[in-house]
Amino acid sequence: MLDYSLRDWKARAAALTLRGKAFIDGQFVDALSGETFDDINPATGAVLTAVAACDTQDVDRAVAAGRRAFEAGHWSRMAPGDRKAVLLKLADLIRSNLEEMALLDSLDMGKTITDAVTVDAPGSAHFFQWYAEAIDKIYDEVAPTGPGDLALVRRVPLGVVGAVTPWNFPLDMATWKAAAALAAGNSVVLKPAEQSPLSALRLAELAAEAGVPDGVFNVVPGYGHTAGKALGLHMDVDCLAFTGSTAIGKMFMQYSGQSNLKQVWPETGGKSPNIVFADCDNLDAAADMAAFGIFFNQGEVCSANSRLYVERSIKAEFMAKLIQRAEAMQPGDPLDPASRMGAIVDEKQTQGILGFIEHGKNSANLVTGGNRVLVGGKGCFVQPTIFDDVTQDNALARDEIFGPVLSVIAFDSEDDAVRMANDSIYGLAASVWTDNLSCACRVADRLRVGTVSVNTVDALSAQTPFGGMKQSGFGRDLSLHSLDKYTALKTTWIKYQA
Structure with a gap:
């Protein structure tokens, strides 16, 4: 095992290339408004980089890209074993860039580099690998029926999944949502916390390098009251997965009722x-x-x-x-x-x-x-x-x-x-x-x-599933159970001559 205590982390941080643009339809792009916000290192107060301040227009084009990709079927109808191969490559790319991913989270939100490089970044690679390995081992069902009837029950991807993630574990929380949603065949539009967008943007770039098709994984940095709200209210988002405060989780539940009744899966506060x-x-x-x-x-x-x-x-x-x-x-x-x-x-x-x-x-x-x-x-x-x-x-x-x-x-x-x-x-x-x-x-x-x-x-x-009860929400991340959030049960009933 590598001895990370011997690294000159400050020198490595100074050599980083920071990506601040949104990642939409396979490309880094500016916000349509041209607006940016400063990404600040909380340990020093220094500005790390300017980040695209996405708003409703940018969310619209990211969702549209996700929908086009979903309907085209290059990912949604790809054989599970082929999706598996791409996500396994993504896991390997995260490991190949482990120190960079760890530094991005440490600089962005102040966590120790030791935790980021030994817990968070390896965890992200592990979870992508786990869902990749799982996706071609999940079987559909044949319901019990009488002679002349065949009822097939399949799990099918929902379509476009919106994910709004917090700043405390930027890479891991993006992974917990995206790995399962992508493995199931969905397109993803991720809105990372404005305090910590850097690792999510790099993750999207690595996903493209691994072979995730354009439009399947999009990242729209921005504020909660603009980009986050736009995702919650969007009429073409099929599911919204959220981790954050209870108050904001309740707002996303309201956004669902005000728009297209999209599924909302909140994992919210705690006082354990x-x-x-x-x-x-x-x-x-x-x-x-x-x-x-x-x-x-x-x-x-x-x-x-x-x-x-x-x-x-x-x-x-x-x-x-x-x-x-x-x-x-x-x-x-x-x-x-x-x-x-x-x-x-x-x-x-x-x-x-x-x-x-x-x-x-x-x-x-x-x-x-x-x-x-x-x-x-x-x-x-x-x-x-x-x-x-x-x-x-x-x-x-x-x-x-x-x-x-x-x-x-x-x-x-x-x-x-x-x-x-x-x-x-x-x-x-x-x-x-x-x-x-x-x-x-x-x-x-x-x-x-x-x-x-x-x-x-x-x-x-x-x-094992992670999530809570009461006002800690009812969303579940991790385990095979989290795939329930990102799939729908579809019955195909066939009558045949017995």
């Missing part, structure tokens, strides 16, 4: 609980993962374990371990492989996090962190922050902060822990730490979330 029982024998492992669960990616994770419930009898011991780990995870230059945390994505998000911290200083017990810091005199950096003695009705325990802020609450019984864990508008994920198998199964059964991780945090794989 992490429950540590006194019978957990390995408190060091639990503390390691509790810190990881909230401070990884600067806490900018929809399934971040941001509420920690600890059984009262072990709380003091556990808190000491956790504080030690938090204080060892101070933010640093994202391009320094030694940095444990990077920058917050932008100034607006930084100010929002600091507002929650100020509220917490007046309503709970700040035990570590709580400050904005600068690295090299610059940047949007916030210390890993832990509040103890948080009440269940405190905004710290109820609202999605999307930053490195952990709320700690003691509990006295299993029922207490479950009641408080479920007392949330969200239901994305949860973690449970116990060495009692019966307790683990009981609690997992009672938690109203999409994924329960036992003796770990935030477990996911290509093989």
Whole structure:
């Protein structure tokens, strides 16, 4: 395995060619308006490049390109094995350009280069490969009928899929949507977050190099209230897959009703609980993962374990371990492989996090962190922050902060822990730490979330669906189940002479 700690990442970043134009119908193009916006590095405040500010006209031409490609059938009616070969080549191209893809995400949104090059970029290649390998192994059905009737039930691609993705995992979230949608035979129009469009634009270029036909994969960078809204309201988009905030997810549901009743698959906010029982024998492992669960990616994770419930009898011991780990995870230059945390994505998000911290200083017990810091005199950096003695009705325990802020609450019984864990508008994920198998199964059964991780945090794989309940939405990414979003069941009923 390569030792990425030896790379001169700053020199490699300086040598990058950044693509800022939209990618429509196989070409990089300017927005029709000629408008651009600045893409800013949150670690330094420097402008990385100007990016095309796409709006309704650009979305129209991207959707039209996607529709033409779909109707032409070069991709939609391509044999599954041939689509597989193209997507496998795309996976290989991502691996060949792994360091570039990692740098784009690190520069764009502030994540550490170590995480980007060992987790995000390899994950993108893996997910494209997984869906490529899956697509020629999914069988259609023959329904049970009487003599003289043959009922065929097939999964067919929907047509043009719109995808609106967030800034916290730019490449991976684009991949989670596009890999499954493309594997199923759809055309895709992707609107990446305006804070982090660079890796999506490069991904589209690699897809074309791999052999994805013109018009099948389009990327329209722009703002949510222009390009995103235009996708949501478009009369010729058959499906809209969204990952982001609950408030915006609700808006896309409204856009569907206001337009063509397109399918909308929202994966939205979270406030995931992490429950540590006194019978957990390995408190060091639990503390390691509790810190990881909230401070990884600067806490900018929809399934971040941001509420920690600890059984009262072990709380003091556990808190000491956790504080030690938090204080060892101070933010640093994202391009320094030694940095444990990077920058917050932008100034607006930084100010929002600091507002929650100020509220917490007046309503709970700040035990570590709580400050904005600068690295090299610059940047949007916030210390890993832990509040103890948080009440269940405190905004710290109820609202999605999307930053490195952990709320700690003691509990006295299993029922207490479950009641408080479920007392949330969200239901994305949860973690449970116990060495009692019966307790683990009981609690997992009672938690109203999409994924329960036992003796770990935030477990996911290509093989398992990711998504939530309640106001965390009902979309599912990953696994074969995600193909349900991008296909329709079509019955062909044949009568024959028996």
